[in-house]
Amino acid sequence: MKMEQIVTTPDIAARRALGACAALVIGALTLTACGGSAKADNGDDKGSSKSSAAEIVISAKDGSTGASINSTGVKVSGGKLTGVKMTVSESGQAVPGSLSSDGGSWKPKEQLERGTKYQISATAKDEDGRTSAADSTFTTVSSANSFIGTYTPDDGTTVGVGMPVSFNFDKAISNKKAVQSHITVTSSSGQKVVGHWFGTQRLDFRPEEYWKAGSKVTMKIDLDGVEGANGVHGVQKKTVTFAIGHSQVSAVDVNTQTMTVVRDGKTIKSVPISAGSSEFTTYNGQMVITEKFEKLRMDSRTVGLANAYDIPDVPHAMRLTQSGTFIHGNYWYNKGNPPFGRQGTSHGCVGLQDVQGGQGDTPSKWFFDNSTVGDVVIVKNSPDKTVTPENGLNGWNMAWSEWVAGSAA
Secondary structure (H helix, E strand, O other): OOOOOEEEEEEEEOOOOOOOOOEEOOOOOOOEEEEEEEEEEOOOOOOOOOOOOOOEEEEOOOEEEEEEEOOOOOOEEEEEEEEEEEEEEOEEEEEEEEEEEOOOOOEOOOOOOOOOEEEEEEEOOOOOOEEEEEEEEEEEEEOOEOOEEEEEOOOEEEEEEOOOEEEOOOOOOOOOOOHHEEEEEOOOOOEEEEEEOOOOOOOEEEEEEOOOOEEEEEEEEEEEEOEEEEEEEEEEEEEEEEEEEEOOEEEEEOOOOEEEEEEEEEEEEEEEEEOOOOOOOOOOOEEOOOOEEEEEEEEEHHHHOOOEEEEEEEEEEEEEOOOOOOHHHHHHOOOOOOOOOOOOOOOOOOEEEEEOOOOOHHHHHHHHHOOOOOOEEEEEEEOOOOOOOOOOHHHHHHHHHHHHHHHOO
């Protein structure tokens, strides 16, 4: 899951937008822009009283606060920029930037920092060589007045068909419609994608059915300047794309203590499992693999089970719920019990045969190596309830009509 301070904002987020304006003060030959002043310099126009036609606009007004961390920059009309210098006011550190090929605009190469004071000085010339200059000192939007959304999946990744897009915002969002309408998620498959709010800080997107294998999903985040709550604006502006890989859906049958792995519509393997015991049952329902760990410490105290267990090296662990359900390797299975796959002995997880260190040729290692984040594990015939949609990325357990009803767009 990637956290991006744009980011990306605020899926989700302070993520943008500032306007620009310029007014010509005739007597003083001074141009006042939304980003400072542009002053004519007639040094190259001997004997002429005409001011430069080059009008510079710095998007962040001199003395302003709340400037965008994404769209702040410099533009010129009636001429070309000849120089732009941007620095961090406190340290004097230079901010690298790039000039457009036609000399008409300049922008920082990297996203600016929130709550930071900057200075910009710019010069330009018109076609007759007359010069103008502009400068601005301003402060970008503060963390207190902006929101950020951390999101998954990350840009450029490949995930399984069950992986939703999920935003977690660092502040409560009251203007849900405004925020959701500035995040669009589309698929090359043509599937309709709808957002659903879980409370005020989480927004997930998914189609009615699992993503189509081999499709490409594009997420456009345009939250820069969007007011997510009173006085709190987004700062993220980014386009994210990820690919949907294979379709792998594995069905765990608690009655038979067996998992059947189906990839792209074909059964590729059936393996024994050890689900939850009668005291610590396993959730039913569709669960998405959200994280993979070759080795993970599992401590019962973190899930409210006192000192039931503390295993420092659980192999091949893959998270299914936020509350602590994993599918993982089990090397400590009591040999005095019936053979593995005949009895549920876990504390709610789904166990697969493994060896300590996880290096053996075991069902657990095979499943780990052949699974990806976003693959689906479906548990059935457990005496427990169905996992709730917000526990992990498990919105597939919600009826489509209810999912759509939770959209603010």
